[in-house]
Amino acid sequence: MFLRVRVVQKYGGSSVADAESIKRVAKRVVATKQLGHDVVVVISAMGDTTDELMDLALQVTPQPPPRELDMLLTAGERMSAALLAMAIADQGLHARSLTGSQAGIITTGTHGNARIIDITPGRITKALDADDIVIVAGFQGVAQDTKDVTTLGRGASDTTAVALAASLGADYCEIYTDVDGVYTADPRIVPSAQRIPEISYEEMLEMAACGAKILHLRCVEYARRERVPVQVRSSFSDKPGTWVRDPQPVDPDAQPDPEGAPVEQAIISGVAHDRGEAKITIVGVPDKIGEAARIFEAVAATEINIDMIVQNVSAVATSRTDISFTLPKTDGVTAITALNALQEEVGFTDVLYDDQIGKVSVVGVGMRSHPGVTAKFFSALAAANVNIGMISTSEIRISVVVDQDDVDRAVAAAHTAFGLDATEQAVVYAGTGR
Amino acid sequence: MFLRVRVVQKYGGSSVADAESIKRVAKRVVATKQLGHDVVVVISAMGDTTDELMDLALQVTPQPPPRELDMLLTAGERMSAALLAMAIADQGLHARSLTGSQAGIITTGTHGNARIIDITPGRITKALDADDIVIVAGFQGVAQDTKDVTTLGRGASDTTAVALAASLGADYCEIYTDVDGVYTADPRIVPSAQRIPEISYEEMLEMAACGAKILHLRCVEYARRERVPVQVRSSFSDKPGTWVRDPQPVDPDAQPDPEGAPVEQAIISGVAHDRGEAKITIVGVPDKIGEAARIFEAVAATEINIDMIVQNVSAVATSRTDISFTLPKTDGVTAITALNALQEEVGFTDVLYDDQIGKVSVVGVGMRSHPGVTAKFFSALAAANVNIGMISTSEIRISVVVDQDDVDRAVAAAHTAFGLDATEQAVVYAGTGR
Structure with missing residues (x-):
């Protein structure tokens, strides 16, 4: 039985760094469309474009007016969106690029950090009805009051994608980046970190808030609120990535587990850190x-x-x-x-x-039903000779502030203590995951 | 007595090639505003931006869809408009950049070569009423039917400026470029060419149609139809440039001459050539x-x-x-x-x-009342040993097709024959005038 789905795909700047990368992304988009699906693509600016535009602005004035900075920076996604539409046309399918404003992304008027308050996707659905692929410039919208162009903050193309997926009733949202999913810890610090095949919205939210840079915090908040299933994948491979969604039944033929948790739930899903x-x-x-x-x-x-x-x-x-x-x-x-x-x-x-501090957090819904997680975490830190400065906890997270020099050791110790180390070494990526 | 005027200024790509040039343009805009005038600025893309974007498009596909090419290329003027607004803010005045669409430039749907069919400048006049300087991205508009972004063809920022001047009831339109006016011939070919202080719309139209690259043909057509006085000036100097307008009375206190021509009207205003x-x-x-x-x-x-x-x-x-x-x-x-x-x-x-041909034209309203212009032109060409291939004439123009190798000699011969040579050598500019 053929299942036609509606999917929103988001590609980050590292996935569209140059003409060749854009062609590669176009192939992936075309392949999805050729399965018969409705495809909406949200795209970031190419490679370092946003940084370069920012540099240009700072050459003109040390304090660019935020309204004008938004006008300038939004050119980046506009260019990559148009180029991707061209690359898709080159492969024989029809694509239509839309700016945030054209796509109906209505925002507050806070330039540089606007929030989406409504989406009126009339032009998108019209294009989908015409069987076109739609390319939307990420990271941008139009202010409800002034009709000025706004941006949603750095990395907010993820948020654009999830918000569009919710508004369009998409079946899921794929976030393509330069790593193949969410890991139990940063593989550059913990070589034995493992890809997490599936994680709940709540855990992903804590991970993002605690420094895991793979998904933008506001994007995860949006996904959780709207229950949009999100798949984090690499645009450089066909690996399955990480699903961020409500816990799924283990057996596909079984009814959903009323507890909402797989049988062998780990106590801790991951260890996050933040040096910022x-x-x-x-x-x-x-x-x-x-x-x-x-x-x-x-x-x-x-x-x-x-x-x-x-x-x-x-x-x-x-x-x-x-x-x-x-x-x-x-x-x-x-x-x-x-x-x-x-x-x-x-x-x-x-x-x-x-500012010589770092934050290390362990996150997992499993700790709800497992007392002693705090003790285990602190013991591991003590054994690694890490001094704890401040502590804060939520129902599914424990965070500590430590000396910046102790961060790596603390992350590795916690990762081992909670049994997250893989038997094989993880691939270490050069990228940052954004 | 202070006279508040409304002026539209247009700056070409060579005037805004980098951050320093943008600051220099900002100073000129600010100086005009500080005279108490209403200032609307139309801006081209920085330096080679449009060519670079076109290169990028061709790296992606040999045949970019025109709709997407327009989406891509319009990013260029958007960037320079925002940067100029920032540079003006840096000098303490308030400026607002607008895309062609935001400025109300309504066009046909012919991507890459759209024509302006209406201007709804509500956002511009609102900003002017708020005493803001308005920066409009040139070369672009929005299609009336599809609401897609369009471009007006290469060099069409001139047209945007004149069309806005007409729509806003501006007193005049200044076109800033890298040469200080319209010359009697291309100074690179005829070193003794002179700047023309004033030229009629009709003559400028013939000059532009015959290869003088200083003003875009469609811009001159628009200026003539709407009777918008246009001043062509250098953004690198304070020289007076060339006025393109209805003939003015010689004595400022005198009534307009009913014949509409200055007393000492030259027979020929200029010699144009075209190798294209x-x-x-x-x-x-x-x-x-x-x-x-x-x-x-x-x-x-x-x-x-x-x-x-x-x-x-x-x-x-x-x-x-x-x-x-x-x-x-x-x-x-x-x-x-x-x-x-x-x-x-x-x-x-x-x-x-x-394709080894060139066209040489003599243009001047004076030929209406001076028989024998054709004979004089052809004699000069014969004396310079130039063979004439084809001939075409209008009421104020005579054009001939000659061998491409004969173009320079033909231009110089005509320039001398009609008494246009200056006693001093003109400055030779490296730029193209666009």
Whole structure:
């Protein structure tokens, strides 16, 4: 029985780095179409185009207006979309490229980091009805109010793809990249890391939030909310990749397992790490109701996402306490500036900044039903001589902040302790997975 | 008394070749705005961007679909428009870049060579009302029916500028390029050529049609139809350039001359030449009514613009004649193919192709009232030992086809014969004027 499906495929910049790569992607798209499926392709800018355009902007002015930066950067995906449509035409099929605006990607007006608020895919469905392949420029949309061109933030073509898949009622969304799936740890750090054949939305979300760069966080959030099955695959091979979706029954003929989990669920699905954060410590905060709130309101006003927060027990003698939190390194200067402006008003002693840290996280739905995961994790770190700075947990994740130099050792120790090491060494990829 | 004017400025690719040039253009735009004027800027793609994008397309497929080629190429002007807006912001003023579509340039659906059919400049006037400088991506528009992105043909940013000037009721349109005006002949061929301070629309139209590359033909047609005063200037100097407009009174306090011509009107305004054409001769066409029409219908069906046509007097003995016409070299293969397909049906003997020709034209409204211009022109050519192949005339132009090797000599001879040589040698520019 032939099953016609509707699929959204997304190809990243490394998959379309030059004319030859574009032709290779076209072959894959054409092959999918020739199976009789409806195919919508979301495409990133070629290779380093976005970086090059950014460099050009910075040559013109140190502070490009965000609206104009969006106008500039969106040219990148427009070019790759048109070129892919040409390459498909060269193979005898008909393809139509659409900008984000033409594809009906309606966003907020926050240039550089807009959010999708609606999709009106009329032009896409019309093209699909005409049996065309549709190529959509990723990473971009049009602001609902101003009708100006917007971008969704770096790496957001993944989000475009999943959002379109949801809007079009696609059966699934394939994310093609330069690695062949999600691994139990970064294979460059843990050579014995294994490809994860299948992972739940919740776990993938924690992995992405904790530094696994394979999928954009917002894309996973979107996929989870809309229940879009996502397959992460390599555009350089035909390997099966990793499915991100609701847990599937083990036996294809069996009814779905009411528990939603395979029989041999591992306790931990993967170990993630992140070297992109810094730690700020506010020393000597008066231990009065509302002081912490004022501090975090000041930081929130700068639109910085803070991650882990630790407040020490107040010293009885002074009635003062220290508050530490982590945040993306790139937001360090902004946060320090905001906090220094607050020092006199709140009356804390000092603000300390440490960017020589790293975060290591173990993630797995299995830990819900397995007590002792924390103990096992911390023992493994101790045995590897890794000192723990801060701790934060969710129902399916434990994260610790460690010295940056200890990150590799901590990841390897956790990976081994939870039995994730493969018997064979994984392929190590040069790419970053984006 | 301060006079607030509305001006459209167009900058070509050589004026925005890199970040430094873009900053220089921004200074000029800002200076105009600071005079208190309304400023709309039309911008071409940076330097060789369009050629580079075309190369990329040809790497992907030898025959890029025109719709997708338009999608690709329009990225060039989008980038330069955004960068110029950034450079203006860097100098403290507010600018807003708009794509052709956003600027309301509504066109036919002929990808690669669309024509402007309407302009709905609502977003432009709104931005001008907000005292913003508006930057419009040249060369592009949006098809009325399909809403697809279109391009207006190479060099058509000039046309965008003049069309916008007309639609916005601008006082005039400045076309900035890399030469400082229209010359009496190409200064690379005639070092004593002079800048023409002022030229009528009709003469400029003939000059452009005869190979003067300084202004795009369609742009001049538009300017003439809408009576938009156009000033051709160098973006590298402050020289006054050339005004293309209705003849002005000599004394600014005097009433317009009813004859519309300055007192000392030269007979000939300039000498143009064109090496871009080829000659096709159809040998032995049966001298029957309708045969020539069938031939030219076949050529017209290929959408080729033919230029000069000559039909020899029929030889009485054979009742057959030869027909020659000129056309752009780039259309040679298409025309030959169409004619060969027709040979059996019409029954002519042969089709000859000659691309070693050149066209030399003298242009001037003065020839209307001066008999003997043709004689003077032909005598000058004869004295310079130039053989005339074909002749065509309009009310204000005489064109001849000559051997390609004779073009330079013919241009110089005509320039001297009509008293156009300056006493000082003109600056010779390396650029092409586009």
